[in-house]
Amino acid sequence: xxxxHETILTVDLEKLAKNFFYLKKLIRPKTKIIGVVKAFGxxxxxxxxxxxxxxxxxxALWVTDFEEAINLRKGGVxxxxxxxxxxxxxxxxxxxxxxxxxxxxxxxLQLYILNKKPVNVHIKFNTGMNRYGFExxxxxxxxxxxxDNPHLNVLSTCSHLSDAENELSKKFAKKQIDLFKQISxxxxxxxxxxxxxxxxxxxxxxxxxxxxxxxxxxxIGLYGCAxxxxxxxxxxxxxxxxxxxxxxxxxxxxxxxxFICEKDMKIAIVPxxxxxxxxxxxxxxxxxxxxxxxxxxxxxxISMGTLTIDITNVKACEGDVVEIFGVNxxxxxxxxxxxxxxxxxxxxxxxxxxxxxxxx
Numbered sequence: 248x249x250x251x252h253e254t255i256l257t258v259d260l261e262k263l264a265k266n267f268f269y270l271k272k273l274i275r276p277k278t279k280i281i282g283v284v285k286a287f288g289x290x291x292x293x294x295x296x297x298x299x300x301x302x303x304x305x306x307a308l309w310v311t312d313f314e315e316a317i318n319l320r321k322g323g324v325x326x327x328x329x330x331x332x333x334x335x336x337x338x339x340x341x342x343x344x345x346x347x348x349x350x351x352x353x354x355x356l357q358l359y360i361l362n363k364k365p366v367n368v369h370i371k372f373n374t375g376m377n378r379y380g381f382e383x384x385x386x387x388x389x390x391x392x393x394x395d396n397p398h399l400n401v402l403s404t405c406s407h408l409s410d411a412e413n414e415l416s417k418k419f420a421k422k423q424i425d426l427f428k429q430i431s432x433x434x435x436x437x438x439x440x441x442x443x444x445x446x447x448x449x450x451x452x453x454x455x456x457x458x459x460x461x462x463x464x465x466x467i468g469l470y471g472c473a474x475x476x477x478x479x480x481x482x483x484x485x486x487x488x489x490x491x492x493x494x495x496x497x498x499x500x501x502x503x504x505x506f507i508c509e510k511d512m513k514i515a516i517v518p519x520x521x522x523x524x525x526x527x528x529x530x531x532x533x534x535x536x537x538x539x540x541x542x543x544x545x546x547x548x549i550s551m552g553t554l555t556i557d558i559t560n561v562k563a564c565e566g567d568v569v570e571i572f573g574v575n576x577x578x579x580x581x582x583x584x585x586x587x588x589x590x591x592x593x594x595x596x597x598x599x600x601x602x603x604x605x606x607x
Contacts, residue, residue: 252601254486254519258291260299261606262481266471267303269478273452274459279306279443281329283466285315290524290596291470291482294322295604300469301326309464313337313346320344329369332379338362347402351379356389360396369403372430374423374446376409383430390437403443403462404431411450412474420451424458431460449473472578472589482593483573484600488538488565490516491558500555501547506531512559515543517569520552524595525571528585530554537570538563 271280282305283289288296297308297319307327310316316328317340333341333348335358341348342364350356351371359366370389373380381389393399406427410416424446431444443461449468452459453475467473471480493513500506500514517536521527528534532544536556543556556569572578578589 250601250603253489254484254523255601255603256291256482256484256596257603257605258295258482259605260295260481262471262479263296263299263469264303266469266478266481267300267465270449270452270463270465270468273456274463277461278459279445279462281305281307281309281445281462281464282469283309283448283464284319285309285311285331285466286594287315287596287598289466289470289590290593292602292604294319294324295602295607296469297322297324297326299607306462307347309466313340316341316346317344320346327367342366349379349405351381353385356392359399360392363398365398365400367400367402369405370401370434370442372404372406372427372434374406374426374430375419376407376423378407380406383426386430386434387437390434393438401438401440401442403445404434405444405464406430406446408446408448408451411448411454417454420455421458424451424455428460467590470593472593474579480573480578484519484571484596485573486517486519486569486571488515488558488563488567488569489518491563491565492516499547501530502550503548506547510559512557514546515556515558515563515569517554517556518552519571519600520550520554522551523597523600524592525549525554526585526587526592526595528587529581533584534581535576537573537575538567540575542576543569 282300284293284297287293307329309329311331313330313333316330329347331349347367349369349371371380408420411420427446445462447463449465471478494508496508496510498508527549529545530548534545535542538561541561543558545554546557547555578592582589582592
């Protein structure tokens with residue numbers, strides 16, 4: 248691939264499609280899919296991901312704030328876009344760009360009641376995560392206000408599972424799902440309208456597919472970074488060696504003199520660092536990269552724009568490709584090595600990294 252950039256995130260949209268259709272098979276045929284493209288499409292680039300999902304037939308796209316939604320609209324996305332946290336100052340932009348909003352508090356509800364322009368809304372309820380959402384006892388009041396304000400077109404009720412992945416939390420997830428079913432039924436009866444209901448995410452689908460409702464919200468599964476052998480990561484991050492040098496026993500490498508060579512070594516410099524989103528926790532042999540099919544430990548502290556690797560036992564030249572993550576060095580293994588989750592690794596990738604899309 249001819250590209251002038253040295254550090255490239257390659258995103259395979261055919262793998263995205265395969266992940267989409269695999270997860271689609273696990274749910275009922277009529278269940279609608281909401282594709283989660285928040286946080287710049289989990290670092291993959293939201294516009295390209297959104298347009299691919301649009302072609303695949305998603306019901307809607309899910310983002311965090313109104314700016315993400317507007318960028319998608321300006322990029323040509325026509326599909327329904329739902330904003331999870333629209334904020335209190337974005338009303339005019341929401342209306343202008345035909346964006347759906349999640350209403351999760353009385354303050355938010357009053358904002359959209361007082362502004363009388365028609366808008367699609369989705370009502371969020373708390374079922375145990377204790378983040379955003381109305382409580383069960385709020386149902387009569389919220390339903391009454393909705394009925395009194397027909398310009399609020401309620402399309403769905405939703406909630407959020409706090410842990411659908413952990414085997415030990417299955418009972419709690421089931422409790423949340425059952426509570427949400429009760430909430431949705433009561434709310435729909437009071438507003439005298441059948442709305443969509445959705446609470447399952449990727450792990451909800453993988454572990455609770457029998458409780459599938461009218462819609463599901465799929466995020467990490469689309470990007471292939473869930474713990475499931477049938478889901479494939481859609482991206483690989485590569486850079487190159489920009490300099491090779493020999494260092495002697497006792498010499499220091501990197502900031503803070505945190506790495507002292509215990510022997511004569513050959514090291515290589517790679518132009519990617521924490522400003523690109525690479526976690527500094529991978530410094531000093533916690534993390535590694537793959538070079539010519541060999542694992543090469545990261546030594547010294549990761550810098551703002553560079554990292555250093557030990558290539559003492561590897562045949563290498565300046566310009567050789569280095570895999571930061573990909574087929575040979577998975578996001579899951581990297582996340583595990585620093586006690587975090589794939590979401591953080593991906594969403595921290597700086598937008599300055601060149602994204603290249605294949606199999607569009």
